[in-house]
Amino acid sequence: ETGVTQSPTHLIKTRGQQVTLRCSSQSGHNTVSWYQQALGQGPQFIFQYYREEENGRGNFPPRFSGLQFPNYSSELNVNALELDDSALYLCASSSGDRGRETQYFGPGTRLLVL
Amino acid sequence: GNSVTQMEGPVTLSEEAFLTINCTYTATGYPSLFWYVQYPGEGLQLLLKATKADDKGSNKGFEATYRKETTSFHLEKGSVQVSDSAVYFCALKGNDYKLSFGAGTTVTVRA
Numbered sequence: 001e002t003g004v005t006q007s008p009t010h011l012i013k014t015r016g017q018q019v020t021l022r023c024s025s026q027s028g029h030n031t032v033s034w035y036q037q038a039l040g041q042g043p044q045f046i047f048q049y050y051r052e053e054e055n056g057r058g059n060f061p062p063r064f065s066g067l068q069f070p071n072y073s074s075e076l077n078v079n080a081l082e083l084d085d086s087a088l089y090l091c092a093s094s095s096g097d098r099g100r101e102t103q104y105f106g107p108g109t110r111l112l113v114l
Numbered sequence: 115g116n117s118v119t120q121m122e123g124p125v126t127l128s129e130e131a132f133l134t135i136n137c138t139y140t141a142t143g144y145p146s147l148f149w150y151v152q153y154p155g156e157g158l159q160l161l162l163k164a165t166k167a168d169d170k171g172s173n174k175g176f177e178a179t180y181r182k183e184t185t186s187f188h189l190e191k192g193s194v195q196v197s198d199s200a201v202y203f204c205a206l207k208g209n210d211y212k213l214s215f216g217a218g219t220t221v222t223v224r225a
Contacts, residue, residue: 002159033212042118042203042215043158056210090157092213103213105150105158 002026004093004106012112013081021076021109025093031055032074033103034066037088049074086113116141120204120216127194127223135189135219137178137204145206147171147180147187148213152201161189161202194223 003026013019025032031050035043045058049068063079072093078085088110092103121136139145146165150158162171167182176191187204204216 006157031211035213040218042205042217043213045212045214048212056212058212088157092158094211102148102160102163103207104160107157 002093002104002106004091004104006089006091006106006109008109009107010110010112012114014114015081015083017081017113018077018079019081019111021078021089021091021111023074023076023091023093023106025072025074025091026104029093029095029104030072031094031096032068032072033092033094034074034076035090035092036060037090037108038084039087043090046076081113083113086111116145116206116208116214118204118206118214118216120202121219122217124220124222127221129196129223129225130193131223133189133191133194133198133221135202135204135221137187137189137216139185139187139204139206141185141206141208143209145208147178148205148207149176149178149187149189150203150205150215152203152218154200158203194221196223196225199223 005024033048034046037043047057048055052068068074088108090108092105094103148163149161151161162173164171164180170179201218205213
């Protein structure tokens with residue numbers, strides 16, 4: 001049990017819709033990172049937030065956006081959903097300067113786009 | 115950029131067999147190295163880590179040694195159990211503090 005929680009656990013959307021996924025970080029952690037894990041693959045880095053600012057971004061289009069709140073919880077927003085966005089979305093929290101320390105993962109949100 | 119290559123699976127073993135999963139990496143500087151495990155339907159759990167060359171990470175009978183000369187971080191366990199059945203991911207964290215993962219290795223242990 002890492003103390004990182006995500007909601008919802010499962011979600012079904014249709015192509016073109018928008019979705020918001022939520023993550024509560026472990027107590028004392030100030031950095032949240034988001035990853036996309038397609039079926040049968042390793043997680044791919046989407047972006048990272050440190051003290052409410054985006055701190056790095058992977059190779060994902062602008063329709064993937066995020067927020068981090070003063071309590072260090074975070075949201076991942078995806079606009080104009082595509083079929084290929086179907087995946088497990090993982091958030092990870094960590095502490096230290098820009099997440100220097102070990103990242104601890106939540107259970108994930110499984111998104112299905114029809 | 116940073117990348118991780120790990121042994122392709124699936125790997126099927128009998129209980130009490132020896133497990134090795136190979137992992138090699140490409141990175142600039144001095145990355146930290148990790149093994150994460152994912153049980154069916156769950157998120158990732160940190161299994162072990164090593165932050166500098168020659169460090170050995172260990173947990174739950176699993177071990178891995180950070181070998182800078184061979185850019186490797188192979189995972190080993192001397193005697194596996196059915197409960198070790200899972201997908202194992204090798205990962206590295208470089209100066210940008212993001213994790214780069216391998217594709218994962220599925221391990222099935224039969225009683």
